[in-house]
Amino acid sequence: MSSVRRSAPVAELVQQARDGQPRAVARLISLVEDRSPALREVSAALREHVGGAHIVGITGSPGVGKSTSTSALVSALRAAGRRVGVLAVDPTSPFSGGALLGDRVRMQDHALDDGVYIRSMASRGHLGGLSATAPQALRVLDAAGCDVVLVETVGVGQSEVDVAGLADTTIVLLAPGMGDGIQAAKAGILEIGDVFVVNKADRDGAQSTRRELRSVIGMTDRADGSWKPPILLTTATTGDGVDEVVEAISDHRRHLEQSGELTRRRLARIRREIEALALTEVSARFAHVSADVRLDALADQVLAGTSDPFAAADVLLETL
Amino acid sequence: MSSVRRSAPVAELVQQARDGQPRAVARLISLVEDRSPALREVSAALREHVGGAHIVGITGSPGVGKSTSTSALVSALRAAGRRVGVLAVDPTSPFSGGALLGDRVRMQDHALDDGVYIRSMASRGHLGGLSATAPQALRVLDAAGCDVVLVETVGVGQSEVDVAGLADTTIVLLAPGMGDGIQAAKAGILEIGDVFVVNKADRDGAQSTRRELRSVIGMTDRADGSWKPPILLTTATTGDGVDEVVEAISDHRRHLEQSGELTRRRLARIRREIEALALTEVSARFAHVSADVRLDALADQVLAGTSDPFAAADVLLETL
Numbered sequence: 001m002s003s004v005r006r007s008a009p010v011a012e013l014v015q016q017a018r019d020g021q022p023r024a025v026a027r028l029i030s031l032v033e034d035r036s037p038a039l040r041e042v043s044a045a046l047r048e049h050v051g052g053a054h055i056v057g058i059t060g061s062p063g064v065g066k067s068t069s070t071s072a073l074v075s076a077l078r079a080a081g082r083r084v085g086v087l088a089v090d091p092t093s094p095f096s097g098g099a100l101l102g103d104r105v106r107m108q109d110h111a112l113d114d115g116v117y118i119r120s121m122a123s124r125g126h127l128g129g130l131s132a133t134a135p136q137a138l139r140v141l142d143a144a145g146c147d148v149v150l151v152e153t154v155g156v157g158q159s160e161v162d163v164a165g166l167a168d169t170t171i172v173l174l175a176p177g178m179g180d181g182i183q184a185a186k187a188g189i190l191e192i193g194d195v196f197v198v199n200k201a202d203r204d205g206a207q208s209t210r211r212e213l214r215s216v217i218g219m220t221d222r223a224d225g226s227w228k229p230p231i232l233l234t235t236a237t238t239g240d241g242v243d244e245v246v247e248a249i250s251d252h253r254r255h256l257e258q259s260g261e262l263t264r265r266r267l268a269r270i271r272r273e274i275e276a277l278a279l280t281e282v283s284a285r286f287a288h289v290s291a292d293v294r295l296d297a298l299a300d301q302v303l304a305g306t307s308d309p310f311a312a313a314d315v316l317l318e319t320l
Numbered sequence: 321m322s323s324v325r326r327s328a329p330v331a332e333l334v335q336q337a338r339d340g341q342p343r344a345v346a347r348l349i350s351l352v353e354d355r356s357p358a359l360r361e362v363s364a365a366l367r368e369h370v371g372g373a374h375i376v377g378i379t380g381s382p383g384v385g386k387s388t389s390t391s392a393l394v395s396a397l398r399a400a401g402r403r404v405g406v407l408a409v410d411p412t413s414p415f416s417g418g419a420l421l422g423d424r425v426r427m428q429d430h431a432l433d434d435g436v437y438i439r440s441m442a443s444r445g446h447l448g449g450l451s452a453t454a455p456q457a458l459r460v461l462d463a464a465g466c467d468v469v470l471v472e473t474v475g476v477g478q479s480e481v482d483v484a485g486l487a488d489t490t491i492v493l494l495a496p497g498m499g500d501g502i503q504a505a506k507a508g509i510l511e512i513g514d515v516f517v518v519n520k521a522d523r524d525g526a527q528s529t530r531r532e533l534r535s536v537i538g539m540t541d542r543a544d545g546s547w548k549p550p551i552l553l554t555t556a557t558t559g560d561g562v563d564e565v566v567e568a569i570s571d572h573r574r575h576l577e578q579s580g581e582l583t584r585r586r587l588a589r590i591r592r593e594i595e596a597l598a599l600t601e602v603s604a605r606f607a608h609v610s611a612d613v614r615l616d617a618l619a620d621q622v623l624a625g626t627s628d629p630f631a632a633a634d635v636l637l638e639t640l
Contacts, residue, residue: 043628051625061381135629263623270619270629275606277633279599282640286595299590303583305368309455309590310360313597320602320640 010038014045017144025117025144032136033121043136049143051266053085054253057167058152059189064175065199068236070152074110075239076246077148085141085149086110086118089134117141134166135273148249164192165272168265169252171195171245174213176205190220194229195248201233201241227255282320289319330358334365337464345437345464352456353441363456369463371586373405374573377487378472379509384495385519389556390472394430396559396566397468405461405469406430406438409454437461454486455593468569484512485592488585489572491515491565494533496525510540514549515568521553521561547575602640609639 008016008027016024031038058073060066070086077084110116121137134151141149153163164170172193196217198209210231217229230248234241256262286295293315301307307315328336328347336344351358378393380386390406397404430436441457454471461469473483484490492513516537518529530551537549550568554561576582606615613635621627627635 040630043630047622047628048625051623266623267616267619270622270632271615273629274615274618274622274632274636275603277629278606278636279602281633281637282599282602283595286598295591295594296587298594299587302367302590302594303371303586305371308363308367309593309597310363312590312594313601316594316598317601 010041010045014042014049014143017140018049020114020145022114022117025140026119028140028144029119029121029137032140033133035133039136043139046139046143050139051142053138053142053146053149054169054249055138055142055149055151055167056249057163057170058150058173059163059170059192060173060175060199064173065236066152066173069173069197069199069234069242070150071110072234072236072239072242073150073245074116076242078110078113078115080246082115082147083145084116085144085146086116087134087137087141087149087151088118088120089151089153117144117146135269138166165269168256168262169194169249171197171249173197173199174209175200176203176209190217191222193217194224194227194252195245196229196231197234197241197245198231199234199236202235202238206233224259224261226259227252227261285320286316289316293319330361330365334362334369334463337460338369340434340465342434342437345460346439348460348464349439349457352460353453355453359456363459366459366463370459371462373458373462373466373469374489374569375458375462375469375471375487376569377483377490378470378493379483379490379512380493380495380519384493385556386472386493389493389517389519389554389562390470391430392554392556392559392562393470393565394436396562398430398433398435400566402435402467403465404436405464405466406436407454407457407461407469407471408438408440409471409473437464437466455589458486485589488576488582489514489569491517491569493517493519494529495520496523496529510537511542513537514544514547514572515565516549516551517554517561517565518551519554519556522555522558526553544579544581546579547572547581605640606636609636613639 008024010028010031013024013028013031017028028042030036031042056073058066058070067088070088074084074086110118119137119141121134138149138151151163151166170192172189172195174196176198196213198206198213200206210233213231217231222229230251232241232244232248234245236242253262256265291297295316298307298312298315302309302312328344330348330351333344333348333351337348348362350356351362376393378386378390387408390408394404394406430438439457439461441454458469458471471483471486490512492509492515494516496518516533518526518533520526530553533551537551542549550571552561552564552568554565556562573582576585611617615636618627618632618635622629622632
């Protein structure tokens with residue numbers, strides 16, 4: 001780390017990233033991803049440079065074509081002259097590092113385009129969930145001048161909902177035959193979608209999935225009642241319908257700005273992030289209390305029936 | 321609450337629950353679920369009575385037949401003379417309260433059996449996730465003398481992994497054609513399964529799903545390397561193969577006890593629970609700090625670019 005600090009101080013890296021140097025962007029993301037000592041310094045150096053990017057979350061169950069759709073969106077956004085960032089959050093899995101490459105091959109279409117930053121990130125710490133460092137990586141891509149940052153997660157439950165917590169606009173992907181109303185309602189994804197896309201529209205059942213979705217969404221209590229989420233059809237492999245998705249993203253952005261919802265969402269996001277960072281620090285402090293009130297000792301007492309979780313939590317809190 | 325306290329103090333309710341009175345069990349679960357003032361008292365009163373139940377988590381994607389399988393397992397366990405608890409964790413959804421009833425209809429087969437406690441619980445607080453109060457409800461069912469408690473969640477990503485965190489033994493359900501290796505690996509469910517069940521085995525592809533699963537599991541790094549998870553075939557609608565699942569659960573229980581893994585898992589679970597309770601309390605304290613360092617004010621500063629999340633978290637921590 002110290003050699004990095006000597007060769008390129010954080011402020012300089014941030015300037016280089018803002019000048020469009022991909023290596024500086026990659027370096028900054030590595031610094032936040034590795035939770036390096038420079039993490040706080042990076043966070044502070046980005047302060048004045050964030051807020052310009054429109055963060056778009058892309059979510060949906062496995063098999064709906066998330067990676068292909070993300071790649072098609074990148075093409076359409078680039079054709080419209082936008083600078084694009086992609087943050088693909090991968091699961092921690094025995095296959096990390098290469099075997100999920102199938103997903104990324106399509107992304108390589110964009111590997112040589114210097115208007116696109118693509119970054120994969122392992123979702124450490126919580127299986128299937130979003131990486132704790134994703135918000136920091138988004139701040140880097142934002143500060144680097146991306147107009148739009150696409151956040152794609154592996155389609156695994158909680159991450160489907162988490163992605164909405166990171167995004168200004170959330171796109172929920174479905175595929176024909178997978179949009180069954182009750183299952184979708186169970187997943188909690190109807191409430192979080194700002195734009196719904198039925199991908200693989202060249203297959204049977206796309207129209208009926210759209211109809212079903214429309215009636216279920218009509219029954220859904222949405223936080224932002226003034227926005228009526230469109231339901232679009234795409235075939236991401238051919239690009240059919242993808243321009244309409246880009247248009248819907250722009251429409252939603254306009255709605256967010258005019259309604260004040262953009263500020264509300266961003267403030268809520270920042271509040272959650274601050275609190276999560278503070279609680280992570282508290283958790284670290286709990287790990288360093290004296291031996292007799294350590295979590296291990298408290299858990300032993302609960303297992304032995306001489307304490308219970310609430311009483312044990314009280315003991316832990318007294319150490320603060 | 322006060323009328324309850326007068327008519328049946330917590331200690332009395334606990335005694336009634338241990339005597340097999342379903343109403344007392346239901347009342348205790350309501351007390352912990354409502355986070356009533358009596359919650360801590362209930363937790364303390366259960367101390368010496370927990371640890372006897374074998375907690376079995378049942379997880380899998382939507383559509384694999386979780387509810388039917390749970391019901392079939394209840395029948396098989398009852399036939400073997402075991403007292404059974406079922407905790408079904410439902411999502412917070414616009415349909416809560418009734419429209420997901422389809423899932424529960426099958427459970428009504430067991431509604432008149434006084435050796436079965438069935439409890440549904442909304443997963444409040446986190447969409448699609450397990451209720452924060454699920455561990456407390458499990459303690460009640462445990463103390464009430466259940467030999468086995470089945471925990472079933474809606475099959476939504478993070479909850480698939482969370483259920484493993486609550487259970488001694490985790491059953492992962494799949495269905496033919498849904499067991500595709502890479503998708504399963506993405507979901508992170510291969511690592512958490514102690515027993516794998518390919519349900520709907522009367523459909524095409526069950527054997528090939530089993531084969532594929534076996535080869536992928538063989539490549540998986542498992543926390544408990546000394547247990548080789550069986551992969552069983554069932555048709556839950558007819559009950560075919562369900563006895564073998566009950567047997568596999570018993571085998572795994574024996575393995576857990578003999579290897580010391582049962583104690584390790586339970587201590588890890590208790591540690592997480594204590595820490596989560598303590599952090600929830602810290603979070604509540606953050607909500608009551610003075611106005612100028614409140615989360616709202618800190619978030620405003622980050623949005624305005626005069627602070628950043630790490631610096632804001634430090635301010636919040638100073639209030640402790």
